Amino acid sequence: MLNPRGPVPLYVQVAEQIQQDITAGQLQPGQLAPSEAQIVARWGVARITARKAIAVLRERGLVHTVRGRGTFVGPEGTPHNPKSTKAASIAAELAEEIRAGRYERDVPLPSETMLAQRFDVAKGTIRAAVAILREQGWAYTVPMRGTYATDPARWPKG
Amino acid sequence: MLNPRGPVPLYVQVAEQIQQDITAGQLQPGQLAPSEAQIVARWGVARITARKAIAVLRERGLVHTVRGRGTFVGPEGTPHNPKSTKAASIAAELAEEIRAGRYERDVPLPSETMLAQRFDVAKGTIRAAVAILREQGWAYTVPMRGTYATDPARWPKG
DNA sequence: GCTCATTTGTCCGTATGTATC
């Protein structure tokens, strides 16, 4: 992958491999670029080298960095895309199951506690996932009763 | 800015430019002096040169260095200006708003979540900022109720 | 309010190779 003895510095080689992922569209604006630790693990370089590679991308205006969060694709001001949050992925999985007819219409979905166990996450995460399902129209909640799958006639399309 | 071919070593020249910023008062005691990386970027020198420049300032007693935090203006023991932390600057902004009468006395301040959104920081940072407000006497917290602005009669002075 | 893991920021020490004076 990398040529440590060539005329091109390692950090430039790493930067350009990441740049390819960006221009190829595999890394969309707002998404997280590889972290320093990921670069270290993936290319077997030192952290300084990883940092310099990111600095190159930053100078080229391809990414911007937020301390404590990571480096994001796109220039400063690009809206961050939390596409990879746990709640969203759980919501997607549940939506898929609803579409597959796994849940009857008159029976509540599994409780927060059950879902929290199944996905091995906190109840708060399940609550967020259910909120997404409601927003997208896959489910509705009746206070003191539970959350139910939406009628197939009203399923969102796409 | 720098004269690489003159009789004065680069690292001394860099040190003396920073020293000017200090004696001119642009860099106050307790403030962060330029980091190694900033020196590299600003004067286009190598890291070794930046380190040596800082070492010169340290030998002259103008700065002191704390590992992991940076180099601060003033000799060892100088109180670090907490303005450099995010929580402190948020606390200062909120204190200013309290002084301006923006919050009623009987109504809680905005929740941690709201403030975290407004300042685009983590809830932990807001928590630290509120703790500072409490310490300074600008606000007090009632468990399970919220945080309230202090009565104007008890505002800290200064 | 607390702990924990992740991530970036900063500093420290070292090393190799090149170049100038």
Next chain:
DNA sequence: TGATACATACGGACAAATGAG
């Protein structure tokens, strides 16, 4: 020969901000 300086690269450590739980 030695001091100065640059560019590159490694490894380690601590600190601060964030986010999940």
